[in-house]
Amino acid sequence: AQTVTQSQPEMSVQEAETVTLSCTYDTSESDYYLFWYKQPPSRQMILVIRQEAYKQQNATENRFSVNFQKAAKSFSLKISDSQLGDAAMYFCAYRKTQGGSEKLVFGKGTKLTVNP
Amino acid sequence: SQTIHQWPATLVQPVGSPLSLECTVEGTSNPNLYWYRQAAGRGLQLLFYSVGIGQISSEVPQNLSASRPQDRQFILSSKKLLLSDSGFYLCAWTLQGRMSLPLHFGNGTRLTVT
Numbered sequence: 081a082q083t084v085t086q087s088q089p090e091m092s093v094q095e096a097e098t099v100t101l102s103c104t105y106d107t108s109e110s111d112y113y114l115f116w117y118k119q120p121p122s123r124q125m126i127l128v129i130r131q132e133a134y135k136q137q138n139a140t141e142n143r144f145s146v147n148f149q150k151a152a153k154s155f156s157l158k159i160s161d162s163q164l165g166d167a168a169m170y171f172c173a174y175r176k177t178q179g180g181s182e183k184l185v186f187g188k189g190t191k192l193t194v195n196p
Numbered sequence: 197s198q199t200i201h202q203w204p205a206t207l208v209q210p211v212g213s214p215l216s217l218e219c220t221v222e223g224t225s226n227p228n229l230y231w232y233r234q235a236a237g238r239g240l241q242l243l244f245y246s247v248g249i250g251q252i253s254s255e256v257p258q259n260l261s262a263s264r265p266q267d268r269q270f271i272l273s274s275k276k277l278l279l280s281d282s283g284f285y286l287c288a289w290t291l292q293g294r295m296s297l298p299l300h301f302g303n304g305t306r307l308t309v310t
Contacts, residue, residue, distance in 0.1 A: 086239075113295055113296055115298055117298075122303075123284060123304050124301065124303055124304075125286065125288075125299075125301035127298045130296070130298060132296060171239060171240065175295055176295070182228045182245055182247055182292070183242060183245060184230075184242070184299050185242070186239045186240040186241075186242075187239055188239035189238075189239050
């Protein structure tokens, strides 16, 4: 079974600084999708960024970018120029493309605090 | 555009009472539907998912059940709640067969079993 591990339960960053959140996953598949979701205090789940495993280029969305290392099964999220509104729980998630699986498997999350 | 509605937003129920949480999606047909639970300080645990009417896959043996009586309606139920059923419940949908697409979540239901 696929598993997603986020080894940092909590992280903090100063406003305007850069922070990297770690995520590793376990799979025997060669093609799959990876996602980062943000859950602010409102608890609404918001998609931050996604990455297709067969694409070597790292995905970017404005201040958010990923470092995707397929061989190491690592998918870290980098937040640049951190803002107070970035404070939230961040969840890494995995979804395989084959085998008819419709599931999205989540890690346990990292709580990010942004200090002014 | 597609929207997902989930209710109630909060619920306080005594142990042993029944439960019914409802989720509906608008603006799409034949979506995949999901129920996740988020316990305090933990990640999202997939409880059930459905790829069509009457088709329910259960991920974790538990005190809960799910049903999909209509294409865009997903219901989470329990006959007798346990204290351990407390948590934050999220309904989500995505287009079927489109693995690249993310899940879209409702606003969640905070359930407290007393």
